[in-house]
Amino acid sequence: MAAALIVCACACSQTAGPAIPRDRKIERKVERLLRKMTLEEKVGQMTQITATAIADGLEITPAGDSIMRVYKVGSVLNTPGDIAQYPEDYEKFISELQKISLETTGIPCLYGLDHIHGTTYVAGGTLFPQEINIAASFNCVHAYNMGRVTAYDSRAANVPWTFSPTMDLGRNPAWPRMWESFGEDVLLNSKMAVAETRGLQGDDPNYVGPENIAACAKHFMGYGVPVTGQDRTPASIASSELREKHFEPFRACLRSGALSLMVNSASNNGMPFHCNAELLTKWVKEDLNWDGMIVTDWADINNLFTRECVASSKKEAVKLAINAGIDMAMVPYECQFAIDLKELVEEGEVPMSRIDDAVRRILRLKYRLGLFDAPDTHLADYPEFGSDAHARLAYEAAVESEVLLKNNGILPLRKDVKILVTGPNANSMRTLNGGWSYTWQGHGASIPAFTEKYNTIYEAIAAKFDNVKYVPGVEYDLAGTDWKHDEATGIREAVAAARTSEVIIACVGENSYCETPGNDVDMNLSGNQKALVKALAETGRPIILILNEGRPRIISDIEHLATAVVDVLLPGNYGGDALAALLSGEENFSGKLPFTYPKYTNKFAVYDHKPSENQETMSGVYNYNAVMDVQWPFGHGLSYTSFRYSDMKVSKTEFGPEDVLKVSVDVTNVGRTAGKESVLLFSRDLYASSIPDVRRLRAFEKVELAPGQTKTVELELSARELAFVGYDGKWRLEEGDFILSAGSETCAVKCTSTIVWDEPNVIM
Numbered sequence: 157m158a159a160a161l162i163v164c165a166c167a168c169s170q171t172a173g174p175a176i177p178r179d180r181k182i183e184r185k186v187e188r189l190l191r192k193m194t195l196e197e198k199v200g201q202m203t204q205i206t207a208t209a210i211a212d213g214l215e216i217t218p219a220g221d222s223i224m225r226v227y228k229v230g231s232v233l234n235t236p237g238d239i240a241q242y243p244e245d246y247e248k249f250i251s252e253l254q255k256i257s258l259e260t261t262g263i264p265c266l267y268g269l270d271h272i273h274g275t276t277y278v279a280g281g282t283l284f285p286q287e288i289n290i291a292a293s294f295n296c297v298h299a300y301n302m303g304r305v306t307a308y309d310s311r312a313a314n315v316p317w318t319f320s321p322t323m324d325l326g327r328n329p330a331w332p333r334m335w336e337s338f339g340e341d342v343l344l345n346s347k348m349a350v351a352e353t354r355g356l357q358g359d360d361p362n363y364v365g366p367e368n369i370a371a372c373a374k375h376f377m378g379y380g381v382p383v384t385g386q387d388r389t390p391a392s393i394a395s396s397e398l399r400e401k402h403f404e405p406f407r408a409c410l411r412s413g414a415l416s417l418m419v420n421s422a423s424n425n426g427m428p429f430h431c432n433a434e435l436l437t438k439w440v441k442e443d444l445n446w447d448g449m450i451v452t453d454w455a456d457i458n459n460l461f462t463r464e465c466v467a468s469s470k471k472e473a474v475k476l477a478i479n480a481g482i483d484m485a486m487v488p489y490e491c492q493f494a495i496d497l498k499e500l501v502e503e504g505e506v507p508m509s510r511i512d513d514a515v516r517r518i519l520r521l522k523y524r525l526g527l528f529d530a531p532d533t534h535l536a537d538y539p540e541f542g543s544d545a546h547a548r549l550a551y552e553a554a555v556e557s558e559v560l561l562k563n564n565g566i567l568p569l570r571k572d573v574k575i576l577v578t579g580p581n582a583n584s585m586r587t588l589n590g591g592w593s594y595t596w597q598g599h600g601a602s603i604p605a606f607t608e609k610y611n612t613i614y615e616a617i618a619a620k621f622d623n624v625k626y627v628p629g630v631e632y633d634l635a636g637t638d639w640k641h642d643e644a645t646g647i648r649e650a651v652a653a654a655r656t657s658e659v660i661i662a663c664v665g666e667n668s669y670c671e672t673p674g675n676d677v678d679m680n681l682s683g684n685q686k687a688l689v690k691a692l693a694e695t696g697r698p699i700i701l702i703l704n705e706g707r708p709r710i711i712s713d714i715e716h717l718a719t720a721v722v723d724v725l726l727p728g729n730y731g732g733d734a735l736a737a738l739l740s741g742e743e744n745f746s747g748k749l750p751f752t753y754p755k756y757t758n759k760f761a762v763y764d765h766k767p768s769e770n771q772e773t774m775s776g777v778y779n780y781n782a783v784m785d786v787q788w789p790f791g792h793g794l795s796y797t798s799f800r801y802s803d804m805k806v807s808k809t810e811f812g813p814e815d816v817l818k819v820s821v822d823v824t825n826v827g828r829t830a831g832k833e834s835v836l837l838f839s840r841d842l843y844a845s846s847i848p849d850v851r852r853l854r855a856f857e858k859v860e861l862a863p864g865q866t867k868t869v870e871l872e873l874s875a876r877e878l879a880f881v882g883y884d885g886k887w888r889l890e891e892g893d894f895i896l897s898a899g900s901e902t903c904a905v906k907c908t909s910t911i912v913w914d915e916p917n918v919i920m
């Protein structure tokens with residue numbers, strides 16, 4: 157049968173309207189104000205400075221005051237003093253900045269913080285697990301809750317903007333920021349980022365209410381796959397993969413209304429993202445019809461000159477970045493940017509229309525946030541700041557995000573069992589929270605003061621069980637800055653304590669770090685930590701290995717020594733309590749890995765790899781094969797009960813490009829414990845004109861089941877979601893066979909015609 161091929165031109169595809177419907181009143185105000193502004197005021201609006209450049213702790217210095225006024229700075233970021241502050245102090249600090257801004261230009265200042273897992277920089281606010289955990293819950297409700305609570309607790313501290321959500325695909329486990337994202341999968345990142353954004357911003361991005369804040373989707377894009385695995389080093393992403401995988405979460409998040417976007421610091425195929433006009437202006441602003449604001453990452457205009465070497469001076473870097481579509485520069489320490497940009501406009505190197513476009517976007521954001529009407533919010537209006545109800549949501553997210561990877565029948569534990577808790581991660585809030593927690597790297601001598609009231613793993617286990625001892629065996633330098641360093645301070649003592657225990661809970665993994673300082677050349681769990689586990693194993697006592705880490709550390713040579721393994725990832729302030737409740741059986745595990753856990757340091761993989769990455773040995777003389785040997789696959793996660801999948805049905809076994817497939821599958825709890833199961837629907841395209849991925853996640857939903865209970869889970873999939881981007885850069889849904897699968901169930905379906913389309917802005 158001849159293939160039916162439809163090539164869509166723009167006119168026949170379902171091109172969407174503006175990503176955010178414009179509000180006429182706001183637009184009129186923006187235009188009126190823009191007409192009155194001088195060039196100096198405009199470039200000032202485009203300048204964002206860090207708090208430490210204008211303040212000494214919480215005091216705005218005379219020099220800082222003058223920088224704000226002279227350069228008419230439109231935005232400030234970061235926590236004053238580089239450490240979390242109390243909400244009343246923020247309120248005062250930011251309202252002083254507002255006063256300066258309003259006196260200088262009549263335009264309120266836009267203050268932004270990296271509240272990437274709750275209020276990371278507001279003491280007493282609510283900290284959630286990191287995004288990697290939220291992803292492991294496979295439950296978008298937690299992303300939404302995190303957004304909502306973050307917004308509320310931020311506004312209580314007078315902060316209207318966060319640099320979150322992060323939707324870099326964490327596809328290189330060596331990369332030190334993997335945990336800031338929702339893992340390796342496209343759909344998971346998209347859905348979670350959309351849910352978090354709705355929680356942050358509320359339902360109407362034009363009117364972000366006093367309990368909501370603006371989101372900033374970041375880092376646009378492909379940041380998670382540096383070739384070297386080291387932060388801020390080049391990527392080499394094919395254009396088809398860029399559009400199909402890396403762009404997709406941004407497309408979804410911006411189309412859902414995210415009001416701002418931060419750019420990837422690094423580069424792809426020789427082009428830094430900060431001067432890529434095609435991506436910033438065409439893909440984002442034009443193709444998506446998106447009218448939000450694009451901010452740079454830290455010093456990244458300068459970096460076009462100083463690091464990336466694509467500009468021969470700072471001033472040329474400004475020209476490249478602004479002409480490419482950047483609206484606001486995170487300078488972050490000094491304002492030469494504003495001087496250079498003004499000159500570039502006067503010299504005709506940057507068109508005034510580009511400046512107006514940038515400033516329009518900045519003013520629109522400030523109006524949408526209500527800052528002109530109410531530049532400040534006040535703690536007194538936020539009685540729920542850091543409340544127990546917020547804490548409960550963070551705890552529930554932690555419970556659903558810790559992943560049971562192995563259980564040879566030892567878990568759950570009896571209350572009276574004699575337990576030894578050991579390992580460098582056993583008694584540390586720093587390691588439970590990870591980076592971006594009270595300080596940038598989550599470290600520092602003063603951190604314990606912020607986390608005193610929360611339980612470490614050891615404290616939570618000691619509170620839950622009757623008979624608990626603690627001997628660290630190996631320790632990090634917790635207050636210091638060398639996060640990698642650990643010391644074997646007492647392996648012998650830990651072994652002695654193990655001999656008088658019935659069970660060993662060995663808590664290993666990583667200490668906290670952030671960004672480039674988190675670069676590491678060895679993905680192995682540290683030698684001291686492995687030595688501890690090996691020595692403990694010699695006692696013959698069963699080991700429950702607790703992994704507390706932002707990225708998977710290789711444990712293939714000690715994994716067999718553990719009777720059970722739990723990866724708690726970075727579960728936050730309530731992660732210790734969640735773990736104790738899970739180990740005791742009070743709560744049931746339901747997390748699943750949002751990334752592929754590697755077994756070898758030289759072999760990283762993702763679940764949506766190409767068929768040739770996992771091949772049987774070829775027959776004949778040449779022994780061509782490839783084995784996908786991973787420690788645990790994407791989506792792996794156990795429970796205290798088991799689930800049976802049956803009766804998978806699909807509404808159409810043959811479908812065309814405009815059809816919607818309704819898939820249903822019965823899931824039964826066949827065990828004796830209540831539990832939650834995330835049902836993951838995968839597709840496999842058997843043959844395609846570009847090499848198909850072996851599997852793609854297409855939908856997921858979490859259900860709760862009592863023992864013996866069956867639920868029919870219904871998932872919808874529009875045919876176009878099965879498309880891929882071909883070698884020619886166009887979206888293609890091709891005629892041919894697909895297999896849909898959920899749990900043990902599969903269904904064969906067939907696409908009856910091929911459709912090819914161009915624009916990323918098509919409603920899918």
Ligand code: BGC
Binds near residue numbers: 319374418421454671
């Ligand atoms: C990070 C961003 C962050 C920004 C502001 C940069 O170093 O890459 O993720 O939002 O700093 O703190």
